[in-house]
Amino acid sequence: MSAHLKSATFYLESDESLSLDDRKLKLRCFTEGTLVNDCYSIKDSAGVVGKPSAVVVRNATKVYQNGVPVLDKLDMTVEQGTIYSLLGSSGCGKTTLLNCIVGVGKFTTGDLWLFGKRGRDCGIPGKSVGYMPQDYSLYKDFYINETFTYFGMLNGMNGWEIMKAMVFYTNLLKLPKPNVRVSTLSGGLKRRVSFAVALMHKPELLILDEPTVGVDPLVRESIWKYLVNLTKHEKTTVIITTHYVDEARCSDKVGIMRKGRLLAESSPTALLQENNTTSLEAAVLKLCRENENHSKPAPKQELLTVFKKTSVTDQVAGLTQPLPGPSNNKCTLPPMPAIKQKISTIADSRKRLEALVKKNIFLMMRNLSMLLIIIFVPTAAILTTIVSEGNELSHVSLGVVNSELNDSTTCEDMSSLWNGTCGMDYMSCKFMSHITAPTFNVVNYKSLDEAKKGVRRGEIWGFVSIPQDYSWEFYQRAVGGVDVAPTSFNKSDIVFRMDETSTIVARELKYTLYKAFQNYVRDLLRDCGRDTKAAEHSLRFKKPIFGVEDESALGYLIPSHFIGYIFFYPIITAGIRYVNEKREGTLERSLVSGVKIWEIFFAFSICELIIGIIRTITIYVMAVWIFGRNIVGSLSLQFLLGLTSTFMGVTAGFLFGAFCTEEIQVALLAMALFFPNILLSGMWWPLEGMPQYLRTIAQFLPCTLACESIRSMACRGWEFSHPNVWPGFASTFGYMVLFFVAAVLISSRRFIK
Numbered sequence: 185m186s187a188h189l190k191s192a193t194f195y196l197e198s199d200e201s202l203s204l205d206d207r208k209l210k211l212r213c214f215t216e217g218t219l220v221n222d223c224y225s226i227k228d229s230a231g232v233v234g235k236p237s238a239v240v241v242r243n244a245t246k247v248y249q250n251g252v253p254v255l256d257k258l259d260m261t262v263e264q265g266t267i268y269s270l271l272g273s274s275g276c277g278k279t280t281l282l283n284c285i286v287g288v289g290k291f292t293t294g295d296l297w298l299f300g301k302r303g304r305d306c307g308i309p310g311k312s313v314g315y316m317p318q319d320y321s322l323y324k325d326f327y328i329n330e331t332f333t334y335f336g337m338l339n340g341m342n343g344w345e346i347m348k349a350m351v352f353y354t355n356l357l358k359l360p361k362p363n364v365r366v367s368t369l370s371g372g373l374k375r376r377v378s379f380a381v382a383l384m385h386k387p388e389l390l391i392l393d394e395p396t397v398g399v400d401p402l403v404r405e406s407i408w409k410y411l412v413n414l415t416k417h418e419k420t421t422v423i424i425t426t427h428y429v430d431e432a433r434c435s436d437k438v439g440i441m442r443k444g445r446l447l448a449e450s451s452p453t454a455l456l457q458e459n460n461t462t463s464l465e466a467a468v469l470k471l472c473r474e475n476e477n478h479s480k481p482a483p484k485q486e487l488l489t490v491f492k493k494t495s496v497t498d499q500v501a502g503l504t505q506p507l508p509g510p511s512n513n514k515c516t517l518p519p520m521p522a523i524k525q526k527i528s529t530i531a532d533s534r535k536r537l538e539a540l541v542k543k544n545i546f547l548m549m550r551n552l553s554m555l556l557i558i559i560f561v562p563t564a565a566i567l568t569t570i571v572s573e574g575n576e577l578s579h580v581s582l583g584v585v586n587s588e589l590n591d592s593t594t595c596e597d598m599s600s601l602w603n604g605t606c607g608m609d610y611m612s613c614k615f616m617s618h619i620t621a622p623t624f625n626v627v628n629y630k631s632l633d634e635a636k637k638g639v640r641r642g643e644i645w646g647f648v649s650i651p652q653d654y655s656w657e658f659y660q661r662a663v664g665g666v667d668v669a670p671t672s673f674n675k676s677d678i679v680f681r682m683d684e685t686s687t688i689v690a691r692e693l694k695y696t697l698y699k700a701f702q703n704y705v706r707d708l709l710r711d712c713g714r715d716t717k718a719a720e721h722s723l724r725f726k727k728p729i730f731g732v733e734d735e736s737a738l739g740y741l742i743p744s745h746f747i748g749y750i751f752f753y754p755i756i757t758a759g760i761r762y763v764n765e766k767r768e769g770t771l772e773r774s775l776v777s778g779v780k781i782w783e784i785f786f787a788f789s790i791c792e793l794i795i796g797i798i799r800t801i802t803i804y805v806m807a808v809w810i811f812g813r814n815i816v817g818s819l820s821l822q823f824l825l826g827l828t829s830t831f832m833g834v835t836a837g838f839l840f841g842a843f844c845t846e847e848i849q850v851a852l853l854a855m856a857l858f859f860p861n862i863l864l865s866g867m868w869w870p871l872e873g874m875p876q877y878l879r880t881i882a883q884f885l886p887c888t889l890a891c892e893s894i895r896s897m898a899c900r901g902w903e904f905s906h907p908n909v910w911p912g913f914a915s916t917f918g919y920m921v922l923f924f925v926a927a928v929l930i931s932s933r934r935f936i937k
């Protein structure tokens with residue numbers, strides 16, 4: 185038997201005031217926590233019937249991930265309808281203990297009973313608990329009335345109940361008018377609002393983490409009076425932490441905590457008597473000194489005070505001790521507000537979702553400029569693509585060294601010889617008439633060396649050189665056919681030399697020059713009365729089946745960019761929103777009210793859906809009506825794929841948010857995903873242009889199949905059943921579910937730390 189149990193046994197066996205059966209039952213109760221309620225049904229020596237326990241913690245330890253033990257085999261018992269003050273120095277583990285009780289943390293080992301139940305089926309987290317965290321944990325952009333509305337709705341209150349509670353707590357806590365923004369309140373006022381919304385729904389258990397810090401002494405007095413009132417009349421159980429030791433006199437029991445253990449747990453009067461002092465402050469100091477001097481584990485005897493019934497005398501003594509503060513008033517009971525009891529026992533999921541969605545809409549509307557940016561930045565990005573990408577080249581500087589002309593002649597001067605005639609002079613001018621603005625800015629050079637220097641200096645992209653006897657040699661070549669002398673080939677060639685560092689410009693230039701040459705030969709044949717078909721290659725491209733001839737790259741780029749942007753932006757917005765809620769503590773607070781992680785995500789998703797719909801419609805309207813893009817295929821299917829891609833981004837944002845603790849981390853992670861995604865998903869460069877292994881990798885990226893799918897619909901008009909189309913839907917939907925489930929699982933694990 186452990187020393188712990190031995191001392192308990194000794195104490196119980198030596199308690200003459202109890203019958204043998206009661207002693208046995210108490211011992212069982214002590215060793216088997218499941219009997220905690222029976223424990224208090226036993227009369228003590230004074231004949232006082234014990235109260236059932238609201239919170240019982242046994243042998244609790246807590247070690248955070250960094251390996252530091254915070255709670256050390258802690259035992260705690262809080263009776264129903266009492267105030268329990270938890271006192272202790274900073275960092276001793278009070279908040280950790282409270283977090284584990286309300287369900288946003290978990291003991292590493294140990295047992296917890298709430299209202300006699302071991303699991304979390306007693307409405308905690310949920311409507312049965314009111315939690316005021318140490319930080320304000322309020323939405324700064326809310327007005328005070330919106331704050332009441334949100335937390336009231338989360339806890340299943342209707343509009344009328346919320347209104348009554350707001351009026352009551354505004355008077356009790358001297359709050360400003362309801363239409364004042366939380367962000368503009370002082371720290372003390374924020375704390376009061378936070379206090380009010382923790383208890384507005386009249387929970388059975390109130391957990392208040394330092395509610396009176398920075399609060400005016402008069403208001404502090406009102407708070408304590410009200411808490412005493414609540415425990416007395418509403419049977420509310422209150423656990424409160426405070427650094428103002430003396431205000432704990434009004435509580436029924438005080439737990440003195442040090443280094444993760446309770447040094448003592450007793451009524452204030454008993455503590456004063458046991459430590460032979462007149463102030464709680466002195467009693468706490470004495471206990472801490474003793475503990476420090478002996479540098480031994482906290483005495484186990486404090487456990488036994490669990491069984492020492494707080495007598496009526498103790499309670500009255502506690503309540504009638506003077507309150508801290510100048511007024512020196514007694515803890516008398518203020519009149520109770522006539523607030524009807526909760527209609528529903530537990531706020532159902534629908535009600536919570538309604539509260540969460542309303543909250544998100546309030547917050548979005550509060551920051552309209554940000555909302556407009558969120559909606560229109562992706563739209564602007566697509567429109568930028570439309571106006572800037574894939575257009576034909578223009579104003580490309582091209583050098584010309586035309587050796588058919590001498591210093592004193594120009595093509596314009598000789599136009600009568602080549603323009604519209606079948607003459608064989610100055611055919612180079614006929615060719616050059618197809619090298620025109622706005623595609624080209626022609627720069628004439630006298631020699632090849634000068635032209636080369638021009639390229640090297642970056643003045644021109646390349647140059648065309650035309651031999652001296654080009655016209656004659658070209659004629660020979662044209663009429664000579666296969667019998668032409670080999671030297672004529674070189675002498676009749678128009679030669680290009682280019683800066684090919686920009687592949688896209690070089691390829692476009694070459695293609696344009698080929699076209700120019702073909703048109704020149706066609707002109708020549710026409711002017712000589714020949715059939716222009718002779719200018720065609722024997723390799724011919726007829727009218728395309730999909731798309732238009734010489735379609736610009738936009739036909740390829742726009743659909744995939746659409747998917748890329750509407751996937752990417754929600755990652756950032758959803759991820760940042762989520763991290764922000766985590767950081768501000770509002771998420772944790774909502775979770776204590778019984779909100780589930782999936783409900784939070786679902787509510788975010790509804791708002792993102794609204795944004796996604798507006799965004800997608802705007803993009804399509806602009807692309808079709810303003811920029812005249814030709815979109816074929818089912819618009820509704822494309823719209824649907826747009827929305828699933830948006831959701832895929834939203835859920836990826838949740839997943840990022842689940843991992844991150846700072847907004848900047850979300851942004852950096854999103855960027856890390858963005859570039860591989862746009863580069864490998866075929867958004868800029870087709871998969872056909874990638875090595876085989878990269879193509880395989882690309883198939884597994886979130887946007888690859890969706891890009892192919894939307895392109896197939898918007899450019900080719902293919903239906904859902906086409907093998908290029910439905911995989912896009914399947915992959916976005918699959919990723920959406922995967923991200924969502926992963927985000928919920930990771931968040932749930934992280935919140936139950």
Ligand SMILES: Nc1ncnc2c1ncn2[C@@H]1O[C@H](COP(=O)(O)OP(=O)(O)OP(=O)(O)O)[C@@H](O)[C@H]1O
Pocket residue numbers: 248249250252254272273274275276277278279280281318937
């Ligand atoms: N998530 C966490 N991960 C690691 N360590 C933590 C975490 N939360 C708290 N701690 C550590 O646990 C210890 C107890 O912290 P806790 O907030 O419970 O103390 P406290 O008694 O409430 O202090 P205070 O009165 O200042 O609020 C501290 O040393 C703190 O640094």
